[in-house]
Each structure stands twice: as C-alpha cells, then as structure tokens.
Amino acid sequence: MEDKKGFTTTILHSDRLLKPEFGALHQPVHTSVTWGFDDVQGLVNVFQNKAKGYAYSRQGNPTTTALEHKITQMEQGKSTVTFSTGMAAITATIQSLIKAGDHIIASSYLFGNSRSIMQTFMDLGLSFSFVDATSADNIKAAFQENTRMVFVETIANPATQIADLTAIGDFCAEKGLLYVVDNTMTSPYLFRPATVKASLVINSLTKYIGGHGDALGGSVTDTGNFDWTTFPNIAAILREQIKPEMLGITQIRKRGLRDGGGTLSPEAAHTISLGSETLALRLEKACYNANKLANYLENHDMVSKVYYPGLKSHPQHQLAADLFKLNGGLMSFSLKDGIDCFAFLNRLKLVVKSSNLGDTRTLAIPVAHTIFFELGAVRRAEMGIPDSMVRLSVGIEDTEDLIADFSQALEASK
CATH class of the missing domain: 3.40.640.10 (Type I PLP-dependent aspartate aminotransferase-like (Major domain))
Known part of the structure; x- marks a missing residue:
C-alpha cells in the first residue's frame, strides 16, 4: 500500500x-x-x-x-x-x-x-x-x-x-x-x-x-x-x-x-x-489576512461593498465553504461615491500598487482603469465592476500592520 x-x-x-x-x-x-x-x-x-x-x-x-x-x-x-x-x-x-x-x-x-x-x-x-x-x-x-x-x-x-x-x-x-x-x-x-x-x-x-x-x-x-x-x-x-x-x-x-x-x-x-515548497504556508497566512481585512472593510463607513467569499454576505459564501479549504487571498471592494479611488490608493504606504496576484506582498489595483479597461464601460457594468472597485491580492504581512495601513488611508480620504 x-x-x-x-x-x-x-x-x-x-x-x-x-x-x-x-x-x-x-x-x-x-x-x-x-x-x-x-x-x-x-x-x-x-x-x-x-x-x-x-x-x-x-x-x-x-x-x-x-x-x-x-x-x-x-x-x-x-x-x-x-x-x-x-x-x-x-x-x-x-x-x-x-x-x-x-x-x-x-x-x-x-x-x-x-x-x-x-x-x-x-x-x-x-x-x-x-x-x-x-x-x-x-x-x-x-x-x-x-x-x-x-x-x-x-x-x-x-x-x-x-x-x-x-x-x-x-x-x-x-x-x-x-x-x-x-x-x-x-x-x-x-x-x-x-x-x-x-x-x-x-x-x-x-x-x-x-x-x-x-x-x-x-x-x-x-x-x-x-x-x-x-x-x-x-x-x-x-x-x-x-x-x-x-x-x-x-x-x-x-x-x-x-x-x-x-x-x-x-x-x-x-x-x-x-x-x-511554501505554497501551503503562504496561503494559510494570506487567507487569514484576507478574511480579517474583508471583515474590517465591510464594517467601514467609507466602503460600499466588499467582494470576498469568506463573508456571509457573499452570494456564494456557502458554496465556497463546501468546495474550498479556505477562501483565498483575492478580494475586491468598492469605495462609496465621492471618494477619489486614485487618491486613496496613493495614500497606502505598505500596500504595493501593482497588477500581479499571489505575491507574498499585498498588491492593490484600480480595476476599471487597468486590467478591465479594454472591455469598456458597458461590459464592465454587466460584470458588476464599478469605477471605484479596488482589487487586492492579500499577502503575508503581519495582520495588524496591513489593517493599519488601510485604516490610515481611509481616514485620510474623508
């Protein structure tokens, strides 16, 4: 055997x-x-x-x-x-x-x-x-x-x-x-x-x-x-x-x-x-960070919506729980109307403004203006991608440092 x-x-x-x-x-x-x-x-x-x-x-x-x-x-x-x-x-x-x-x-x-x-x-x-x-x-x-x-x-x-x-x-x-x-x-x-x-x-x-x-x-x-x-x-x-x-x-x-x-x-x-060789170790921490960050952002008064399977508000939350070991390190969120998406991103000090996914570092990118720009506004709307959407690839930083960075950037955006 x-x-x-x-x-x-x-x-x-x-x-x-x-x-x-x-x-x-x-x-x-x-x-x-x-x-x-x-x-x-x-x-x-x-x-x-x-x-x-x-x-x-x-x-x-x-x-x-x-x-x-x-x-x-x-x-x-x-x-x-x-x-x-x-x-x-x-x-x-x-x-x-x-x-x-x-x-x-x-x-x-x-x-x-x-x-x-x-x-x-x-x-x-x-x-x-x-x-x-x-x-x-x-x-x-x-x-x-x-x-x-x-x-x-x-x-x-x-x-x-x-x-x-x-x-x-x-x-x-x-x-x-x-x-x-x-x-x-x-x-x-x-x-x-x-x-x-x-x-x-x-x-x-x-x-x-x-x-x-x-x-x-x-x-x-x-x-x-x-x-x-x-x-x-x-x-x-x-x-x-x-x-x-x-x-x-x-x-x-x-x-x-x-x-x-x-x-x-x-x-x-x-x-x-x-x-x-460190895939499991990295993903355990990235998923933990993503879950903590998603819950923080969902409860923030400057965020209109968070897209993360680990949240109970996610339409396929139970499906994700049934299928996946953990909920992944990919997440997105939309800022409330009137908040300058670019200015917010530029206030992040720890998070890297970058287009990659799955890095050890947390990466952020404005979706509508970059990776989905060529699709046009109509197709983006069909896919549920507002202009204020920010995509995150959550990394393995210390959780407290990551949340602190988002906190200061959001507070400075008020």
Whole structure:
C-alpha cells in the first residue's frame, strides 16, 4: 500500500525522490537546448514517441519535467505540461483541442485576458457562449450539439463569483464534454478540480504556486477523468502511438507547446519549483489576512461593498465553504461615491500598487482603469465592476500592520 504523505511534505521531497545526480535535493537547472544521442535510433525513438527522453527543449527538459511532476502531484492528476505563462497554457489548450465548427461554453466572469484570447478565437471562427457560471442551469441552457468544452474559473477575478463547479462537472460528465477549470485563484492547496470531475486543470504558476512575483509560468494538468478515446479531435497518428489516457495531454504538448512555442525556461521552472515548497504556508497566512481585512472593510463607513467569499454576505459564501479549504487571498471592494479611488490608493504606504496576484506582498489595483479597461464601460457594468472597485491580492504581512495601513488611508480620504 502506498505511503501517502501530506501536501507540503510531498512537494518538499518531490525532486529528491526522483534522485537527481550527486544527491541534489532539487533538480538542477538544465540550460541545454538540444540533446545528443550515441545511437541515432534513440533520437528517432524519442521523436516517434517510442521512448522517453529529450530531443529539443522547446518541448521541455529535465528541469521543466521535474516541475511538471510536482504540479501533477499537487493536482493529483495523470500528467502536466508547463508553459511560459498561464495565458500560454490557456491558448495552447484551446488551440490544440478545438476545431472549426466546435462550440465552447465559458464563464461570463472570466479574467479579462482570458476573455480576450477567446474573442481572438471567435474572430478565427470558433463559437463561444459566455454565461453566468454561478449556476449550472446556465451551462445546460447554452449546450449545443457541437459543444466540445466548458471553461470556468474557480473564483472569478476581480468580483470573486464562484462557479457551480460540482453541478457543472456532473453535466459535463453526462454529456461527454471536456471540462476545463482554471484553478489559479485557489491553487491545488485550497481546491483540486479533479474532485468535481474536471478533465483539465489550468494554473498560472506565476501566481500562488510560484508565489514571489519573480517568475512567469503556466501549466495544464490532465486529471485522468476524461475518456480521450471518445474525443473526435485527437490526431490519428497519436491514436496509433500513445496510450489512450495520455492522448489529450500529449496533443497539448505537441500542438500547443511544440508548435505554439510558449516554452517555460528552465530558470523560471526552477524558481517556481522552489517557490511552490511554501505554497501551503503562504496561503494559510494570506487567507487569514484576507478574511480579517474583508471583515474590517465591510464594517467601514467609507466602503460600499466588499467582494470576498469568506463573508456571509457573499452570494456564494456557502458554496465556497463546501468546495474550498479556505477562501483565498483575492478580494475586491468598492469605495462609496465621492471618494477619489486614485487618491486613496496613493495614500497606502505598505500596500504595493501593482497588477500581479499571489505575491507574498499585498498588491492593490484600480480595476476599471487597468486590467478591465479594454472591455469598456458597458461590459464592465454587466460584470458588476464599478469605477471605484479596488482589487487586492492579500499577502503575508503581519495582520495588524496591513489593517493599519488601510485604516490610515481611509481616514485620510474623508
């Protein structure tokens, strides 16, 4: 019987148990672009998927493979492919698996760049329906005979809507649909999409998994829940060469990574791998801080609304409690009318004005003027994003210092 270890223990010892040379505790950084073979048949076997190995590092190398192994363990999946960014992972997934004439159902609350790349695919002829994913009934209503994929996020950025993940998973399983869940805002420590029948899990490794704002990366993990033999868009040559359970992830690696070229550098992979070791520790503190800060802001007379799943006032508060280990470090709030959003942000001394998420430091950004500016006022209104909304990525600072900073900035804004 397998001796199963806890989340952090597994991550900490993942590289070491793969036995890197000289007893190294971490997989070393392999910077080689190409790989030599004593026998040309070995090179041919790698190209023809008959043997494991490396031929050209655009498709990966030992350093990215070690990180992929670690992400797979975190998500308790079958296999993972890493990319240069989370957006590269999303783009490659759709590019690799969807064909002209196919239809995708996606959450209407998707992050702006995710929505933007889907608009690009729409311009190229793919069909999308964007629906309120907080209810699976909306997914069901959008279903068409040519629907191939459902794409949702766990917690939406920035207004924190939560998809009806379990019911959507049941519907996708019933209809044989690819169920893609972006797990970035929760990370595999707070939630594993495999438990709600997700087929593929996407993570922006730049965010909580890397955790320190020092490396870009993304990943796609196959959970093992989907029967790829039933999926019509798998290339015939792969069906001849690859085990059935590896068909989808291999096609993503071949058509998405190899052909798309969004390769994760070995240096970034190593940095992300090191950062991931403290994922659980960081998220425990970030979630604690976010909960305290959300309650403070909700009770402040200069704040009109707080968007955080940990609050009982959140529309999906109970759903979040049922699904997630903790409520995450993402939150937003709206200032009351008449308060200058920019002036307030500029009064923050500890909090960094920045666009990233999942950093150890608390970051703040005015949503309507930055990350959702290109959507326009009408679309922002449809998504419930007022001009006064401030998005926070809550970090691991001492809680009292964090609340004190918001307190002084709010008081000075009166």
